Amino acid sequence: MSDGASICRSLFTALGFAVTYAFASASAQASPQQDYILYCMGCHGAQAEGVPGKVPPLAHALGRYMRTPAGRNYILRVPGAANSVLSDAQLAAVLNWLAQTFDGDELDKSHAALFTTSEVTGLRHSPLTSVLATRSTVVRELATTGVAPPASY
Numbered sequence: 001m002s003d004g005a006s007i008c009r010s011l012f013t014a015l016g017f018a019v020t021y022a023f024a025s026a027s028a029q030a031s032p033q034q035d036y037i038l039y040c041m042g043c044h045g046a047q048a049e050g051v052p053g054k055v056p057p058l059a060h061a062l063g064r065y066m067r068t069p070a071g072r073n074y075i076l077r078v079p080g081a082a083n084s085v086l087s088d089a090q091l092a093a094v095l096n097w098l099a100q101t102f103d104g105d106e107l108d109k110s111h112a113a114l115f116t117t118s119e120v121t122g123l124r125h126s127p128l129t130s131v132l133a134t135r136s137t138v139v140r141e142l143a144t145t146g147v148a149p150p151a152s153y
Contacts, residue, residue: 032097035090043080048102050153056135061149062095063103064142066112073123074138076115082127088120095120110146 065071
């Protein structure tokens with residue numbers, strides 16, 4: 001191999017490491033809104049509206065789930081949360097940003113607590129085995145404590 005090719009290969013390797021480092025640094029410093037855009041918006045939509053019949057809405061629903069322990073447990077254990085590449089702290093921040101942005105009235109009215117990193121850590125690593133059955137049970141329970149999200153999406 002010639003010296004020129006060796007130098008070129010070294011430069012490309014260094015450039016690759018620099019790009020990887022820059023991307024990792026940027027994503028580690030992303031705001032909750034940026035993390036939502038990068039990791040959640042593709043399925044849940046720009047306004048967290050979901051896709052009827054396929055992807056549940058987060059807007060005008062998340063704050064309702066946050067009212068009860070069962071609702072909070074459900075949110076943190078659904079596949080999108082349980083399997084997210086976001087760290088526990090990032091996931092808590094994204095969920096809190098979503099609730100404050102799209103469900104602030106519900107949070108104010110119900111005095112629901114925001115998610116904490118330790119709460120996320122304690123729940124999300126045990127994914128639900130039956131998402132729809134759990135959702136149905138949680139929605140019925142929420143209906144006894146106030147306005148509930150729709151039973152289906």
